[in-house]
Amino acid sequence: MTRRRAWWKTLLGVVLTAIMLFPVYWMINVSLTPTTEMRKSPPDWFPVHGTIEGYLAVARDQLPYLGVSLLVGLGTVVLTLVLSAPAAYSLAKLRPRGGRPLSFILLIAQMIPAIIMAMGFYAIYLGIGMLNSIPGLIVADSTIAVPFGVLIFTAFMNGIPDELTAAATIDGAGAWRTFRSIILPISRNSIVTVSLFAFLWAWSDFIFASTLDGGGDLQPITLGIYKYIGNNNQEWNSIMATAVVASIPAAVLLVVAQRYVAAGITAGAVKD
């Protein structure tokens, strides 16, 4: 009897997941629909006359945008790691005076709406000529990820036994050596987690891109899609094809790195 009930639950689970993912399916379906049938009523539920013209448009128009997004994403990952890992090591293991208020500030920092940061950045970048530049965008995007990175790393590094670092100190290793040779290798999973989210947020960012890079030659894919929507509201297959391509990093990360995300999130719980 329990087996039969479990079977029903699986079926219900599949149905619920299908409902939840319907918009994603619809995005793919529309991306494969020919322009001539885009306004058909009712729309086809399956891409019966499937075409790849949308994807050809992506290859024609959007490759530079994708390249910029990739660059901005990777830059944000590097900047985030370089800033947050050492800080977290200090907070978790070196116990600086004033560390507690700093953690509090980082928590608060995460709550500041990006639109407000964008306005401040705009005023500053305008003055120093950093508008419409990739480094400017990397710095702005990193503000989303750095506080998160410090908090994740701190939670993980708190769980590293003090015996390990104490042993290194007895062997004559300084703080930097301990950090590089002991802490960093152990923290591999949280490095992957922080990198993942930093990349994904930078890749998905729209507010900073549209405010700080609105007139640049090198724009990220979010602006590529936005301009597509503004310019041709007829060719939704191209727009949705771009959306599908822009979703690839999210899909890859979910499939490849799901266990790292889980590892990072449960890392803090190991200690107690």
Add this chain to the structure above:
Amino acid sequence: MTTSAVPAKRAVGEKGGATSVAPPGRPAARRRVRSGQWAAWAFLAPVVAYLLVFYAFPLYRNVELSLKDYTVRSFVDGTAPFVWFDNYAKVIQNATFWPALTHTAIFTFVSIAFQFSIGLALAVFFFQHFRLASTLRALFLVPWLLPLIVSASTWSWMFNSDSGIVNSALEALGLPQINWLTSPDWSLIAVLIANIWIGIPFNLVILYSGLQNISGDLYEAASLDGANGWQKFWRITFPLLRPVSAITILLGLVYTLKVFDIIWIMTKGGPADSSTTLSTWSYRLGFGSVLPDFSPAAAVGNILILIALVFGLVYLRTQRKLDPS
């Protein structure tokens, strides 16, 4: 940004143990501690500098923008006059202010109500360990991982009045068509639906992790006493999940308040301000037109920060109370 709830909670909780270490006794030990302090701050220095330059300074600039009367010209040459709270007064008297504030409140509370209850129902459902449960649960994360512009543009097309799948489904059911994005009565509902869809995974994940911390023995004992599923939920799951629920909801509040992308991409706050919130209004004032109005835009932004901070501090207080290690 929203994933931080669980790890962040840890970070706060464990700090308590960290600070009470080794009060310095003998001089040698004290010197050791002092040099340790130097090393500690050397590792922190980059982030502190970063916070000052890239958080504090933009925020300071924003406050300054809101207290001066900037025009496009004075924005460049920096000669704007100081006007105290004139911008705030103007913003509050503006015809858009109350609608924007009301929409922000409705958008936030309705989003949270649905995201939380659907997320909780799904968490309880997926907690029953049936075949494929973990795979399906992972698939539920997809909406949350997609770039917001992807979700927003997909929903825009689904809600399209003439060619959207939603209206076509309504027609098939014999219901009247709705101008989801172009009617002032429906635009806020349309963006709400999209936002609820995006937020469900976050609630599901956090509440699921909360369920994992409830001891299975309790359910066994309840079963022995003859409790049914409904009673188990209301007598065990729901009360024991209250701390995690409080944190999920408060964090959700803080993050929903600042939602911008979805609304801007789907409706630009329109038609006729019918889906304008404080964040889209601030953006529109500052960046939405050829002649930007930076000072009022900054004032609206700062009002939004104040509201977010109130909920943020309530969240941190709740968290500390629940996790006083």
